[in-house]
Amino acid sequence: MTRTAVQAASVPAPAQRKPRPRPPILLYTVVIAVSAFAVLPFVWMVLSSLKPLTEIFGQGFLPQNPSLDNFRRLFAETPALRALFNSFFIAILSTAGSLLFCSLGGYGFAKFNFPGKNALFSVMLVSMTIPFVVGLIPTFIMMRNWFHWIDTPWPLVVPGLANAFGVFFMRQYLSTVPDELLDAARIDGASEPTIFFRVVVPIITPALASLGIIFFMASWNNYLWPNIVLRDPNAQTLPVLIAGLQGSAGRTPYDLMMAGAVVSVIPMLIVFLALQRYFYSGITAGAVKG
Amino acid sequence: MSRPLDLPAFARPARPARRRKHLWPMLFIAPFFVLFLVFGVYPVIFSAVLSFQEWNGAPGQQVWVGWQNYASLFQDRYFWSSMTNSVLIFLLHFPVMTLGGLVLAVILNENRLRFQGLWRAMIFLPHLTSMVAAGITFRLLFERDSGLVNRMLGGVxxxxxxWLDNEWWARVAVGILLVWAWTGYQMVIFLSALxxxxxxxxxxxxxxxxxxxxxxxxxxxxxxRxxxxxxxxxxxxxxxxxxxxxxxxxxGGPIHATTTPTMEIYAQAFNNIRYGYxxxxxxxYFAIVVAATLLQLRLTNRGQG
Amino acid sequence: MSSLRLNTARLSTARLATLTLALLGAAASAQTTPNTALKGTISVWAWKDPIAGLKSLDAAFAKAYPNIKVEYVQKDPGGGAIYNAYKLAFSAGSGGPDVALIEDSHLQQLVKLGTLADLTSQVKPYVVNLTPAKLNTATLNGKYYAMPWDIGPVVLYYRRDLFKQAGVNPASLRTWDDYLKAAMVIKAKTGADMLPLSKAKNDGRLLETLLWQQGSGYVNAAGAVTLDKDPRATKALDLIQSLYKSGASADIETWTDSYYKVIADGKVATLPMAAWMGGFLKGWIAPKTEGQWGVLPLPAFAGSVSRTSNDGGSQLAVWNSSKNKDAAWAYIQFHIAQKDSALALYEKTDFFPALTSLYKDPAFSQGDAFFGGQKISQTYTALAKTIPAATVYTTDYTDMNSMLSIEIQKMALGKQDAAAALKNAADVIRSRTRRN
Structure with missing residues (x-):
């Protein structure tokens, strides 16, 4: 992990500057303390998931008899496997769809002129400032009364395809692509769709990776909206299912909830370790340009 | 560039070349814009109409009530206290988080520090976590009798x-969760700016x-800046x-101290089925957030010159 | 939120059904001539434990109504899933159930939406054997829309060992004043608290119980908010305030692990709760405390005779757009209104039936070892018949409960007195729910 992290980091290489004599004890103390603060809840989460319920509320730290029983029960007693599949299905579909729509839109705005372009772009920018909750009630009513999409993945996929931030992000990135590249392809007689898929998409792959990771993470961890539109346990995503366990009969099953928490964190962790660089660039690109 | 009374380009057959030129960009942005109109613009207008009605969601049972919803909400003590709660939670966590993010970014930018990538990854890790998973974990950590935090405090x-039984400590607890989740994010942004x-x-x-x-x-x-x-x-x-x-x-408790505006709106719409209200x-809420953002931008931009 | 958890938790009771098989046999044989006139398929929507209970009568029902086919659809009330499903089916205009199980707390809302069929003529014969507190919830403009299934008469569970150790005679707890005095003695002699009563996490349920015990509530029969005008509300909240100030109440949130722990460990001496709590204590909260518990009627308020209240329960209703309304009613009638099958259902589910005519059965007069051999069902049945009439649940129940809870919490933490708590709760309830 260390090696990957250091490689992926884009901080200036130490070799470029002159080395200093003293090891900075204070700096190490601070980063170690903060890292411990950041990681400790994960450790506690994993340790608790290996304990029976009574021990979770006990005074120990390490599990007395570590067991995967909570995980076994989670998958046996709740539709967690189904939820895991739903979470993946929704996250992958919405990410792929949004990337297509956003890159097409961003390309249209970045590389073409057409009537009403500036007005449309302004409307889109303004829409980014409207809080999600303002449209929440009507969107729910539309999903329920018009589309009949409650307890299906579609409310979590379709509205998100029109992501104004994504279009803006792709437009900014595409503005840096030289026009000559596109014109050369046009002179060669390539059609516009061919140009987009054969010329533009390969160039913007890093941007798609960064944006895609943001979309995937947002979908994977989403709670408010899926909690409204997914009521049937078999249609629910992992966070909705885990949070819903506390409303069920009897004792709050913290043992199962901790196992569920671990299950929900692992996929993000794998994606992060594999694609760390794109995480950072996705986040900072949005910030610095926005 | 813009010509008045210009029809959409693709509607004019007279100039095929121009039509072709405009057709593609329109097609490129069309998928986005159709959905944007249906799911981005329409609900916001629908919501405005709804705010002058009383409705329990049953078809045909909408009742126009004029400004009554707005009149009631000005007397709604819990809605306003949810606003205050947000301000308090902001004040409790934002300075720690931002100063922390800045200091960490400066430290990680130091060439004397080794394993920078490792530290950055560890501190950023909480940002990946679903807040459902994190929230449950923190609830156990802050548990009064058996929670790890109180046991560690007891150790010293x-x-x-x-933590969760007193209105101020509960706000602090929410603040700590936010600091945990967002400091790494801020650090990454500051680091790239640095x-x-x-x-x-x-x-x-x-x-x-x-x-x-x-x-x-x-x-x-x-x-x-x-x-x-x-x-x-x-x-x-x-x-x-x-x-x-x-x-x-x-x-949202105790005594409503950590209930936020979004929670209030959710409860009114989806627990009590008062869509209009x-x-x-x-x-x-939207108006207040816009005002707060403008005020904040004014404050943060002051003294820039 | 807390009310929902409570209601769903109630239904998870593990029942030691000893007589089930015998009664099942009786139910099947009691049916004389099968009714073949009613035909069709009916869909019954309910949650896990009730479905298990209802299903246990499938064979008997098939014998009595051979041409009615029954399908079960399981939806959880936790998180409001089943109620969302009802509202969804209603606004979609199709795909609803024929028979719907609904908790009292949500019934008024569904009645008012127009989702349920008018059952006035069907329910009428049973009205004399039903408590008004229960019926009110199913009534709109003088018409009945549901048949009560189970009921939660409130009693006082107490620890025999702690009372004995403190030298307090349980029978002496006739009024809430007696209860307060006993609380001080028990605290002093045993160190145990009289009851769990959370301050910052108070869920308002005890105050509701005390309001309903006196025939009062959030609103009166006309729907006007009475919290700040009714002296009975003041009495109820003053009592809670005294309990806080006595220092003999445990500041513990209900339905949490600490709550189960103090109960199981004998750190609290009493629980003023509905009859379903007995099953919980025995089944999963404190199964190791056999013989230590007893049941008393609730202490009375000065100047009042009422020794009980109602908390929770559910009812069965016929869906308004059902195409098999008669078959749906036949199903309801068979399961919860017909003696033999209703008794078999009680044995199977432990849901205490609302229909008082059933109480004559010997099943209700047996001793229970967990309660030191006490015939607790007799206490329940005697009290169930005397539950005061009150407007218990309204369309706005959930919201009212959460607003009142917040004001009680503020009072408990010393931020306001009881009068201010009632005034503030009443004000905000009026403005939000557009009531007088």
């Missing part, structure tokens, strides 16, 4: 803190005899929109 002789500042600027100042703390406040922070303004704006909006963290960690709340 500090009496148990009623790397655009040439190292010579700081070094020159250091040679001039300025202390490290002085350099931080007098040089680093001013140079990073755009990034700071960005995260501040994000935090203001984000704290008002807070939902999952308090719902899972505190349930919920819509009115969401519009007033």
């Amino acid at each position: 002789g500090i009496p148990a803190v009623p 790397q655009t500042i040439p190292g010579e600027v700081n070094e020159a100042a250091l040679i001039d005899g300025a202390g490290r703390v002085q350099v931080f406040w007098k040089i680093t922070v001013p140079l990073m 755009p990034a700071i303004v960005f995260v501040t704006t994000l935090s203001v909006i984000g704290t008002f929109a807070l939902y999952t963290e308090p719902v899972i960690l505190t349930g 919920g819509a009115a709340l969401s519009y007033v």
